[in-house]
Amino acid sequence: MQFVLKPVYHRFEVGEFASQDYFDSRGALLLGKAQQVTPSLASFLNCQTVNTLHCECEFSNTIPSDLHASTLLRFPRTVPWLQRVYFETNLLKPELLFEAVHYVDQLVAHLSLHPFISSDLEFLQTSDKVTYKHSVNVALISYIIGKSMNFKGEKLRRLVLGALMHDIGKLEIPNEILNKPGALTEEEYEIMQTHPAKGVARSSDLLLPDSVLSAILQHHERWNGSGYPQGLVGQEILLSAQIMAVADVFDALITDRPYHAAIPPYHALEILLKSSGTEFSPEVLQALLCMIQLYPAGSVVTLNSGEVGIVLRFSYRNLTQPKIQVLSDAFGNPLETERIIDLSEDSSHYIQSFQHRRVG
Template sequence: MNLVLEKVQPNSALGKTASVDLFDASGMLLLQKGQLITEGIKVRLKKREVYILHNQRNVSFSEAQKVKTFPKDVYIKLVGSLWSIYHDAKLVKPEQIQKTVILVETILEELQTQKFYLDFNVIRLDMEKFKQHDYSTFVHVVNVALLTALTGIWMGYKENSLKYLTLGALLHDLGKLQIPREILNKPGSLTDEEFKIIRKHTFLGEKMLKNSRLSSSVLAMVREHHERWNGKGYPLGLYGKSIHINAQIVAVADVYEALTADRPYRKGLPPYHALEMIISWSGIDFNPKVVQAFRESLILYPENAIVTLNTGEVGVVVAVPTQMPTRPLVRILFDSNGRFLNRETYVDLLQELTRFIGRIEFKEDG
């Protein structure tokens, strides 16, 4: 493995074409060789650290990790319990918070004892189990809480701080229970007026918790999880470090979960694609340090995962670049015509930039 990203100062002359491929720090292609440099591209490049691929030093790879899927019975219990506590809540009472803390402890007990593969289209519960209820908000917040807790663990949060972080993640979208269901579940684009109504859920959630005696950090997560690093979020237009760090963490998890979730009008994105989008918004929408921790806490390609490339080739991930986990080394088992390959054949997605993983299938042993 002899490819590495080397930082450069791009000569982004307007109206010229790029002389080399340009990448961001994660290995995501920003500008392809030969592409015309427009005004918009020039502005974006000035905002980013830009790299070229160099082949003088070694890239660090790690083996795909042996993991399990998150226990489905625990997952279903978390969603069902959260629904039973809050589905008809108007003002949250301290006893409801106490019940939620028990769910927090369940999440942390699981995540701190075992590494899990969190592909939510694998562990998402059977729709029929809750068909009489509108549980989508509760599925979302449980998924976000799992991702948030993982990030907090990776960032070195201590026990109490981690509990508050996870609790805030479970409560971050509570205000959506006050939003009309027909707007929340609308299968198409929202009107400007509907979007204004949706935006109220941050303050509505904070209002629901006013009698709960919660810490300021939890309330900040409820109020600020749609604020953005560049100041273009809502409801207050906060920017940078003026946004509570816990709200910065849950914001990344919230967007990632939304990208990977199926919607009535679209399929969820594959995890690697969603992560690439999150990385591309680092330093713009999100704190780069939080994005880095989020990226490193995720296991995108577990051991024994079967992947299908956009070319139709099928293989297994054997190694993952530590700095560019969305571009792993894949051993090809079947070619694009479905023929089994007797000889060992590998594709390094760091080099083969026109190839990418289109689908992941993971079944744990046993």
């Protein structure tokens, strides 16, 4: 096993969260994964060569990297609107991301032939880019969850179509409410809550199937009945709307909004998991987790003991407790003898963060 630093070109934007660790040419950590770029960090990092750490070992082959963003750019209708995090993290397997992008792109192409739907989508694309980008991403995540739950054929198509159209009612919400930087007043929130029903009213002339219209109406319903507009509970909510709810909130959390900054996708998942069985369907969350690599093999992590290690094996059965090979002790000294910690068997250790101070 050997660790090498490889220079990368990346333009750092103020406010972005690092998708990985960045180092100088000597191996000193310049910016840790999930750390936010401040104005001074951006100007510092953008005027020098930064490197990322690569593990040249058998594990690196388990993370396919051949599906680069340039390959995905074959899908011009969709890719410009996708979240960058899907390209830059190993959250989704590249082949799965490629498949989902391909599917959504094909659907958008197909809809562009539909005179009414295409005009609504085009209107959304030009008048409210944030919602359009969000809609594409919700469609992508809904596709991935749908695949995990064995959705196929027309059932899958209706799920992704509903996800793409889920916020179409926002076209009828005043811009000053939609993009208000602060908290909404009670009255404004009530207006905002009308967007699912407005979406259905707007879509009812588009000859969409009833199940798609119902999913649009129910995408803000919550598993415990705390959602709107009908306060449906559990399985009263259409399965496709349960899926769209998870995809909707996941994408909202990892995106900069007027009222909150984006958070790293790993943290967003933790937030969703805390609401499993309350706000969100446990079955749907499990289906999403089955498609996600929380700590892909090859990830460098810091344990609560201060030791730094590399993830040896990712297991879907133990999403947060992979096997770790410790590389250095709490003081940054490289270990001379091999030390493996199986987090699923060692309750005294857990992953503290992806950041570490120094590469040995």
